[in-house]
Amino acid sequence: MADPTRAFMTDPGGRRLPLIMALSGFTFLIYEVSWHRLLSLALGATVTASTIVLSVFMAGLGLGAWFWGRRVRGRTGLGRRLAGLALGVAVCGALTYPLMVRLLPRLYGPLGNGAGATLVVYLAAAGALLVPTFLMGGLFPLASQLAARAGSPVATLLGRLYAAETLGSALGGLLTGYVLLGALGQRATLLLAVVVNLALAAGWLTIREGVEEDGRHLADPIRSPRRGRADAEPSGRRRAALIGAAGCGLAMLALQVLWIRMFRIYLTNTSYTFALVASLVILGVFGGSTLYARRGERLDDPRGALIGAMTLLAGLALAGLWLLVRLPQTLMFPFEAHLASPLLRAQGIPLVASLLIVVPPAVCSGFALPLACRLAATSRDALGRDVGAVLLANTAGATLGPVLAAFGLLPLLGAATAVLATVALLLLAAALCVPTVAASPRRPALLVFAGLLVAVTAMRPEIRILPPSFLAFHREILDYRESVEGTLSVAKDPGPGGTKYTFVNNSAVIGSSYDAVKVVKMVGHAPFFLGLEAREVLVVGFGIGVTTSAIAAHPSVARIDCVELVPGLRDAAGLYRDLNHDIAHDPRLHLIGGDGRHFLQTTPNTYDLISCDPTHPILGSGSLYTADYFTLCRDHLNPGGMVSQYLPLHKLGDREFQGLIATFGSVFPHCTVWLGQFHAVLIGSLEPLRTDFADWSDRVTALGFDRHFYLEPHHLAATLVLDGEAVAGLVATRRLNTDDRSYTEFFRPACLDEDNLVGNLRWLEAQRVPLARVFDRVDDPALLQRFVTGNRLVTEALIARFAGELRQGRAKLEAAMAANPEDQELPFLMRLYFEGR
Secondary structure (H helix, E strand, O other), rough: OOEEEEEEEOOOHHHHHHHHHHHHHHHHHHHHHHHHHHHHHHHOOOOOHHHHHHHHHHHEEEEEEEEHHOOOOOOOOHHHHHHHHHHHHHHHHHHHHHHHHHHHHHHHHOOOOOOHHHHHHHHHHHHHHHHHHHHOOOHHHHHHHHOOOOOOOHHHHHHHHHHHHHOOOOOHHHHHHHHHHOOHHHHHHHHHHHHHHHHHHHHHHHHHHHHOOOOEEEEEEEOOOOOOOEEOOOOHHHHHHHHHHHHHHHHHHHHHHHHHHHHHHOOOOOOOHHHHHHHHHHHHHHHHHHHHHHHHHOOOOOHHHHHHHHHHHHHHHHHHHHHHOOOHHHHHHHHHHHOOOOOOOOOOHHHHHHHHHOOOHHHHHHHHHHHHHHHHHHHHHHHHHHHHHHHHHHHHHHHHHHHHHHHHHHHHOOOHHHHHHHHHHHHHHHHHHHHOOOOHHHHHHHHHHHHHHHHHHHHOOOOOOHHHHHHHHHEEEEEEEEOOEEEEEEOOOOOOOOOEEEEEEOOOOOOOOOOHHHHHHHHHHHHHHHHOOOOOOEOOOOOOOHHHHHHHHHOOOOEEEEEEOOOOOHHHHHHHHHHHOOOOOOEEEEEOOOOHHHHHHOOOOOOOEEEEOOOHHHHHHHHHOOOOHHHHHOOOOOEEHHHHHHEEEEOOHHHHHHHHHEEEEOOOOEEEEEEOOOOEEEEEOOOOOOHHHHHHHHHHHHHOOOOOOOOOOHHOOOOOOHHHHHHHHHOOOOOOOOOOOOOOOOOHHHOOOOOOOHHHHHHHHHHHHHHHHHEEEEEEEEEEEEEEHHHHHHHHHHHHHHOOHHHHHHHHHHHHHHHHHOOOOHHHHHHHOOOOO
């Protein structure tokens, strides 16, 4: 006998239905990924903001599915309704860019920056998401009703439609995160989705014309293909369908928040990793719905199959947790040596980990949702209503899941134990799906397993998930704590006097090497050496307080506002008193929890100095290196104020490195670039940066002695490499980094090349400007020139050392010592880098 569903899918209108569903799902993920990024810029790149955004997105889909599903019976006018929904999504999508980029950040101006203003802005953001997602939610129930035909296998129909939508969604998420946002930019990516939605509106009208000519009556009950009778116990089946859909939605979205949170501790914190994990969840759902489309009609016990899918999802989530806790030992360390390419290490390991941990539970969820729709369906002409009810339950759970995970389970239990609690909730939901009249051991067994997990959770075991380097080098853990925004880990090398390391997730808060400490101190000191008399200071990123302590060393400073995403770092700073001079207890310090960029968007305060020492721009801080961010800083400067910013030389190609300097110079035409061995410092001002060398010397020597920072005026002056005039030449020829087209957030694979550091060092060395363009009245030009010569030779020595040419590097450093015997840092560098090697 011919398959009626297959026949429908190949008729003149129906054969386009899977393609239109896939393209619709494709645009939905373009919108979701784009909106998530835009709202992170507008509301702050915090887990709090992200969770609220995700929850509202899911709530809109669920409400739309319920609303539109209840307002359809039969197939009359469905094509026109679907076309209207697609048109509405296109209109809303076109409006979201100016709304989120221009309106939301500006609401704080008239409203202030208190809790009430934040609530209003969040409600505005929720409204911006709720309307288009409400329209998106009508797609699946209306399309299911449109495709329903008398005699067609409903399970196959639902599975195929859901598979088409989720496949398009997975591809949309991957392409948006990996290709579109980087290649086209944020605005053009959203415009692409709008254009596709307009085309889909026309496509839905062609589907209507192709299938509505068949006027067969559809009001027959849906029958079981195996038993040939109407479904028994319809109310119990419907209850099980709704509970199962809600339980799977809650579990999958809670797990997704927790997975992303735990992956950040192990993997590179990039937008690519987030897009990969989120898209593979949907790809797993596609696999499950495809499996259901092929096997669904053969199930003798659909309710039992739903319970089995939920139980299997729980088991796979527990297995994934075990693998996540042991990910370095089982996957990263054994295979990292075989991955020669940095790109493969950065992307290959996340791909394999996601395939093993994320995809299997997602397959179960993808199988369970169309199965729940099938269980709830009563008749073909009410299929859209029944599907809408199940989708509402699913998205209700999916709305609650991220909120519960981020604001309840994660801060209370920690990420790993929160997975145990989530699995316990899923097993309880599965137990509620078991028929009450059946003498089955399923319910007691499920309740026992859930109870065991609850008991383990109540004991609050500390399951530590540590940065891979801590495990690789067997470091001793000094402090470990989890918060909503990140996991703080402090460790030291074995033995007395071992080096200490502080990480937030998998990003080092401060490097342990001499050059890393030197550059963060330069970020804090350099503006004052140039003559800045700062009273009010803003520091974006406290870290362990080294930059802040350098700023606090200058007597003019009266107040330091410091914005830190993980405020627990203030306690960890006590382990580094030798570096930060116990800055955590300085009464001038006011630590503010949150996102630094968002703080600038909301505060009316202005500052004499804004200093920023974030993590690497391609490892999670890309939004702190755009022209838009630098403009925010400029707008919050007092007259005569300055901005100081850390700029790494590694993990940036020549285009990116030079482009970031040009981007900074486009906002601050009076700027300078300073070289601290393997790192750079940007200093920007709205007024010319010139200083009297005698005054410079007095300010440097006034600080006295610092065993971690060589305070010699000529030595520090010789680290100047570029001034505003040199940077101006880059502004006209390099592509600027912007929020709309960010090449730090969506970076080229070439950025991971290990020779970028040497290339950027050589380029900076070749661009050195005469110090007379910044320093006036140098009392001993010959002495200063010897320091410049020594600094140049040190750079050449470090380049040789990095290339493995130790003999040549040693010779260069010996030449530096001969040319510049006054520089007392050079013998120290010889001992540090070359003796015993």
